[in-house]
Amino acid sequence: MSLDTVVEDIREEAHARAEDIRETGETRAEEIESAAEADAEEIVAEAEAEADREIEQLREQRLSSAKLEAKQKRLEARRDVLGNVREEVEAELASLEDDTREELTRDLLDAASSEFDEDDDVSVYGRSDDRELIESILADYDGYEFAGEYDCLGGVVVESEQSRVRVNNTFDSVLEDVWEDNLREISTQLFDQ
Incomplete structure (x- = not known):
């Protein structure tokens, strides 16, 4: 074996190893990219779900506040009506x-x-x-x-x-x-x- 042949063999072996490393790197990069995309999709889905929960909670709070305010206004109106009725009865008694x-x-x-x-x-x-x-x-x-x-x-x-x-x-x-x-x-x- 000549020196050129040994160099050529080493070179081919180095190219083959480099090709294997490159392919392994590409495969690994694809796996990492795929996992990152899956993680990103999961994060987006969780963020959307959290946003939906917060929106629903806010809607329920506002609805509850609106119902409470309406109830308070109804009670105030009833108190006013009862007060007016009482005043009318008092006026009738006085006269x-x-x-x-x-x-x-x-x-x-x-x-x-x-x-x-x-x-x-x-x-x-x-x-x-x-x-x-x-x-x-x-x-x-x-x-x-x-x-x-x-x-x-x-x-x-x-x-x-x-x-x-x-x-x-x-x-x-x-x-x-x-x-x-x-x-x-x-x-x-x-x-x-």
Whole structure:
């Protein structure tokens, strides 16, 4: 074997090895590129899924906020309507006709008088516009006298020093009790169609 042949063999062997290395490198590069593309596709898919989740969550939050705001506005509107109804009832009570006002005032005074002893000195307070009415009713009661004005829609506040009892039988207090006891029914009649 000559030196040229050995050099040629080494050269061919080096070219063959270089070709193998190149092919292995290309194969490896393709594998890396393919894996990188798969990873990139997976990252994009995860990012899209996360974006979709965030969009859905944001949509649900906004929808929930909108529903809550609508509910609050509905409740405010209902409160306003109930307040208006209450004001109308109070206006009706304040403007009751004489006979009806006298009958109700007498009933409220009768109910309050059951709380006092016969020998008690009883003070009766009422609306300033009802002073004459109350004084005329008190003519039927021994030991009872009109003691002054009380800011109310009508009715009476009755008290006695001896028995240390005070009874609030005003239209306002009766309305408050009736209103509280029947608020659910009132709301149902006004709002549930």
